[in-house]
Amino acid sequence: MTEVPEYLLERSRQRRIALGVLEDDGSSGGGDAGAAAPAAGATAAAGPTQAEMIAAAREAAQLEVEPEAPPDPSWVIAAQTRHRIPIWVLPVLFCLPLWAFVYVKLTEPPPEPITAINEGATTYAVRCSSCHGGDGAGSDGGLVGRPLWDGEVLLTFPSLDDSFIEWISVGSEGLGLGQVYGDPNRPGGAHISGGSDNAAAMPAFGDVLNEHQLYSVARYVREVIGGEAISDEVAAERDAEWEHLGGGALSGGGGGGGH
Structure with a gap:
């Protein structure tokens, strides 16, 4: 046990006397030397108590109890205790958009192959339907082109030959206004270039369509x-002719007439 100096003990005793905790027995300072000697001897014999020694040491060292630190806020505790994202997740997240793009492309159905019939349907919708109608009704449906449906075009052009292709390519002016086109013995009378029977003149498409488009x-x-x-x-045979003219390869792949 560490021995506390006498002056510290004396200071502690004087402090307790001042506070009224301990009575002054006259043992300190002056006074009768004869009376002080026995008291000093008794005090020395008894010695300080452990409580007195601790109190004196604390008072001498002026020990102060440090206040406890306030607890951390809940958001700090949550940030300290949450699970960290593993480092391998970063490249996975980076590759997810690429994987999604590849997945969509692999699961998409292949594009429909280009054939003479669907190429012809596209050309007709863009170049011909405004005059002849989507169903080919033409003037029967209130439009300006001749009817093509219900076999009407087959009566005018009984076969798929150069005369039909030429008619689409050069139109009324190219053939010559007032000229017969198609079968001159057509049932119901021959058709005349330049328009009649509420039908407008046929425009030329040879400058905007190539050979396989005219054919299709x-x-x-x-x-x-x-x-x-x-x-x-x-x-x-017609599919082979269409491909010979450049259909399929120049139209984006595929081939055939869709039959």
């Missing part, structure tokens, strides 16, 4: 709108 739109008008029935052998 002629096929679409005959086989789909006109209702021409052909055998598989004839369809195969």
Whole structure:
């Protein structure tokens, strides 16, 4: 046990006397030397108590109890205790958009192959439907072009030959106004270039359509709108002619007439 100096003990005793905790027995300072000696001897014999020694040491050192730190806010505790994101997650998150793009592309159905018939349908919708109508009704439906439906185009052009392709390519002015086009012995009378029977003149499309487009739109008008029935052998021959003219490869791939 550490021995506390006498002056510290004396200071502590004087402090307690001043506070009224301890009575003054006259043992300190002056007074009768004879009376002080026995008291000092008794005090020395008894010695300070442990409580007195601790109190004196605390008073001498002026110990102060440090206040406890306030607890951390809840958001700080949550940030300190939450699970950290593993480092391997970062490259995974970076690759997710690329993976999604590849997945969508792999699951998309392949594009429909280009054929003579669907190429002709596209050309007809863009170049011909405004005058002849989407169904080919033409003037029967209140439009300005001649009717093509219900076999009308087949009566005018009984076969898919150069005369039909030329008519689409050069139109009324190219053929010559007032000239007969198609079958001159057409049932119901021959058709005259330049427009009649509430039908307008035929524009020329040779400058805006290439050879395989002219051929494919002629096929679409005959086989789909006109209702021409052909055998598989004839369809195969026409497909081969369309491809020979540049259809399929120049149209974005595919081939065939859709039969």
